[in-house]
Amino acid sequence: MATKPIETRQTIELPDHTQLPDRDNNFVKNFQEHPQSILLTESITPILEIIHPDHHYCIGQDSDIYWRLTDPIERGVVAPDWFYVPNVPPTLKGKPRRSYVLWQEMISPLIVIEFVSGDGSEEQDKTPWEGKFWLYETVIHAGYYAIYEVELARVQVYQLSANHYELIEPNERGHYPIAEMGVELGIWKGIYQNLELPWLRWWDSQGNLLLMGHELAEQERQAKELAEQMAIEERQARESVEQRLLELEQRLREAGL
Structure with missing residues (x-):
C-alpha cells in the first residue's frame, strides 16, 4: 500500500521595519514643515516623559506607517507629517525604526497630524483603501486626526468614536483637548526659527503654553x-x-x- 506524501504548511514571514523602504517618495513641501514638526516634538517631550516613565513611546515626523503588505509596496504605506504612538519601545532590537509597521506592533497611533500643503482635499480624502482620511479612520484607527492649515491659520481635530471620526469643537480658549495626553492643541501666532506664522502648538490642560x-x-x-x-x-x-x-x-x- 502506497503511503501519502506528508503535506507541509509553509510559514510566511512578514517583513519588518528593517526590510521595508523607509520612504514613500514624498518630500517636505516647504521650509515651514520641518520646523513645525520640531516645535511639536520638543515641546511635548517633557509631558510624554511624565506619561511614560519607562520611555515606551515613539514619535514619527514625516515617517512611514505600513498598514498593509501590497505589491507594489508603496500602496500599503502612508506617511503622516507627525504622529505619536504610546506604549511601544523607542527602538527595536536596539535600532531606530526605519518605519512604523502596524502589523508588527499592533498599536495604533494616538494622534496623527497632517500639514496641508495644497487645497486640503488630500487630507480630507475618504476614498476607500486610498484616501488619507479613510486610512486613518478605518484601517490605522488613530485616536485623533488633526488637519493643520497654516495659510488659513486653523486646525481641525477629529476624534475616533465607534470607528468613525467626529469633528471636535474647540474649548473656550480655542484649543482642542487631547484628554489622554492631558494637553490641548491649537494655533499660536508668533516667531519661530525666523518665521512669523500661525504655528500649531501644545498647551497644558490649564491653558499654559508648552x-x-x-x-x-x-x-x-x-x-x-x-x-x-x-x-x-x-x-x-x-x-x-x-x-x-x-x-x-x-x-x-x-x-x-
Whole structure:
C-alpha cells in the first residue's frame, strides 16, 4: 500500500521595519514643515516623559506607517507629517525604526497630524483603501486626526468614536483637548526659527503654553532679571529709609532733643 506524501504548511514571514523602504517618495513641501514638526516634538517631550516613565513611546515626523503588505509596496504605506504612538519601545532590537509597521506592533497611533500643503482635499480624502482620511479612520484607527492649515491659520481635530471620526469643537480658549495626553492643541501666532506664522502648538490642560527650550531659557532669564531688579529696588528703598532716619537723628541732636 502506497503511503501519502506528508503535506507541509509553509510559514510566511512578514517583513519588518528593517526590510521595508523607509520612504514613500514624498518630500517636505516647504521650509515651514520641518520646523513645525520640531516645535511639536520638543515641546511635548517633557509631558510624554511624565506619561511614560519607562520611555515606551515613539514619535514619527514625516515617517512611514505600513498598514498593509501590497505589491507594489508603496500602496500599503502612508506617511503622516507627525504622529505619536504610546506604549511601544523607542527602538527595536536596539535600532531606530526605519518605519512604523502596524502589523508588527499592533498599536495604533494616538494622534496623527497632517500639514496641508495644497487645497486640503488630500487630507480630507475618504476614498476607500486610498484616501488619507479613510486610512486613518478605518484601517490605522488613530485616536485623533488633526488637519493643520497654516495659510488659513486653523486646525481641525477629529476624534475616533465607534470607528468613525467626529469633528471636535474647540474649548473656550480655542484649543482642542487631547484628554489622554492631558494637553490641548491649537494655533499660536508668533516667531519661530525666523518665521512669523500661525504655528500649531501644545498647551497644558490649564491653558499654559508648552514652551521650547529657548523659550524656557528666555523665561528664566527674564525671571532672573526681574528678581535682580526687585532686589536692587528693595536695597535702594532700605537705604533711603536708613538715610532719612540718620538725617532725622542729626536734626534732633542739633535741636538738643
